[in-house]
Amino acid sequence: MKSKIAVIGSGISGLTAAAVLQDTYDVHVFERNANIGGLVYCNRPDDVLYHRVGGHVFNSKNKEVLEWFWNKFDKEKEFVQAKRNAKIFYKGAFVGYPIENFLYQLEVPVVEQVIKELIEINKAGIKQPMSYEHFEAFLQNTFGNTLYELYFKPYNQKIWKTDLSTVSMEWLDGKLPMPNILEIITNNIIRRDERDMVHANFYYPKSGGSQFIVDRLAEGLSVVCNKPLESISIKENKITLFGETFDKVIYTADVRNLPDIISADKPFQYENSIKQLRSNGTSSVLCSCDVNDLSWLYIPESSFKAHRIIYTGNFSYTNNSDVLKKSNRSSCTVEFSGICTKEEMIKELALLPGNLVPIDFNNEQNSYVIQDHETRKIIKAYKEYLAPYGIYVLGRFAEWEYYNMDKAMEAAFELKNQLVNKKS
Numbered sequence: 001m002k003s004k005i006a007v008i009g010s011g012i013s014g015l016t017a018a019a020v021l022q023d024t025y026d027v028h029v030f031e032r033n034a035n036i037g038g039l040v041y042c043n044r045p046d047d048v049l050y051h052r053v054g055g056h057v058f059n060s061k062n063k064e065v066l067e068w069f070w071n072k073f074d075k076e077k078e079f080v081q082a083k084r085n086a087k088i089f090y091k092g093a094f095v096g097y098p099i100e101n102f103l104y105q106l107e108v109p110v111v112e113q114v115i116k117e118l119i120e121i122n123k124a125g126i127k128q129p130m131s132y133e134h135f136e137a138f139l140q141n142t143f144g145n146t147l148y149e150l151y152f153k154p155y156n157q158k159i160w161k162t163d164l165s166t167v168s169m170e171w172l173d174g175k176l177p178m179p180n181i182l183e184i185i186t187n188n189i190i191r192r193d194e195r196d197m198v199h200a201n202f203y204y205p206k207s208g209g210s211q212f213i214v215d216r217l218a219e220g221l222s223v224v225c226n227k228p229l230e231s232i233s234i235k236e237n238k239i240t241l242f243g244e245t246f247d248k249v250i251y252t253a254d255v256r257n258l259p260d261i262i263s264a265d266k267p268f269q270y271e272n273s274i275k276q277l278r279s280n281g282t283s284s285v286l287c288s289c290d291v292n293d294l295s296w297l298y299i300p301e302s303s304f305k306a307h308r309i310i311y312t313g314n315f316s317y318t319n320n321s322d323v324l325k326k327s328n329r330s331s332c333t334v335e336f337s338g339i340c341t342k343e344e345m346i347k348e349l350a351l352l353p354g355n356l357v358p359i360d361f362n363n364e365q366n367s368y369v370i371q372d373h374e375t376r377k378i379i380k381a382y383k384e385y386l387a388p389y390g391i392y393v394l395g396r397f398a399e400w401e402y403y404n405m406d407k408a409m410e411a412a413f414e415l416k417n418q419l420v421n422k423k424s
């Protein structure tokens, strides 16, 4: 008989883990909400596709992820491939993204100062990102103080809502290419666009947005919704939850709740630190907007509350309703860090470009994990504490990692290898 695994949470992490383990194990997924998908969940108010959190486009640099993913989906028939056309809304104008490649669009004294600082940084010798103590030091010493103050600081402070010197560098590892000063100057002179960024090109479902992805991943799996996990009891090597016994549990929900969910025989030494991990929420408003050709608009200035507009109506034509199409309008999501009221969001729309008209609103309590200097150490210790009980944490909020969908998939593959190797 196959060993029995309970997977808690039906986001990308839980569904990927269940999908890759189902040949070897008897896998059961339990989801708190009425719908599967977690952060990538979409619905269609007024027949306009709404990514309730983010915009969720897919790409990966990992061959194993790509191979697995494209085995599940038909790249040509089910997805569109798009090139990112992102801009920065700065002083009422649209500046290219990433900003360091579009310095020529800024005022001359600013450009002179930025170039001067970049040359000085180059002379002093470029350091590897991981050698910086924190995120603020990395940004200041990599892009120079002028670009830091103009763009990186206000934008990142809006998102992270925290002093950037408390944000660990570890979350950046492997996520951003290291800017090369020769390349920045060359890109500005010959006006070469971005090339190496993870989402410079991306794939997006022709229909259904990221909900299409999770619906497909869930096919053939046992998934029960409206099942919030509240307790796990462990006695004599038996794990019991929802009145059933399991051999193993893969937990993809918020790790901060886990110490209170598990009743184990010995305490975990960093329990308080786990409970005190920091996160930010995201509020968003789905809008109709004037037609444009953008994918994202970043809004660094602190005079705006919103930090980004995602032009989801441009990702796939099917995301817009017939009413919008007939009136030559498109759709987008305006995003705010933290929890905002409807009134605050509506007030902001009048300040932003594109004649935005609200359709629907959402508040997500937890969307961005904040890693500080101790986070990885504590999570590693927690994994070592949980594994002998047969409990494994996986995913953005369970491992407290700044995962994109592809990284969450990669982590699920690693967990599969760990479990299957242990078995054999």
Ligand SMILES: Cc1cc2nc3c(=O)[nH]c(=O)nc-3n(C[C@H](O)[C@H](O)[C@H](O)COP(=O)(O)OP(=O)(O)OC[C@H]3O[C@@H](n4cnc5c(N)ncnc54)[C@H](O)[C@@H]3O)c2cc1C
Binding pocket: 008, 009, 010, 011, 012, 013, 014, 030, 031, 032, 033, 036, 037, 038, 039, 040, 053, 054, 055, 056, 057, 058, 059, 227, 228, 229, 230, 252, 253, 254, 282, 367, 368, 394, 395, 396, 397, 403, 404, 405, 406, 408
């Ligand atoms: C604003 C934003 C934009 C993003 N854009 C992109 C993008 O464009 N491309 C990309 O690749 N990635 C993007 N990401 C990252 C992506 O959303 C995550 O990597 C991915 O969704 C994480 O999935 P997960 O399964 O780990 O977590 P989640 O999606 O949070 O899944 C956890 C699941 O557990 C359930 N759960 C919670 N508590 C319980 C409980 N007690 N019992 C049972 N179930 C429970 C939740 O309801 C949820 O369904 C973005 C993220 C954000 C916040």
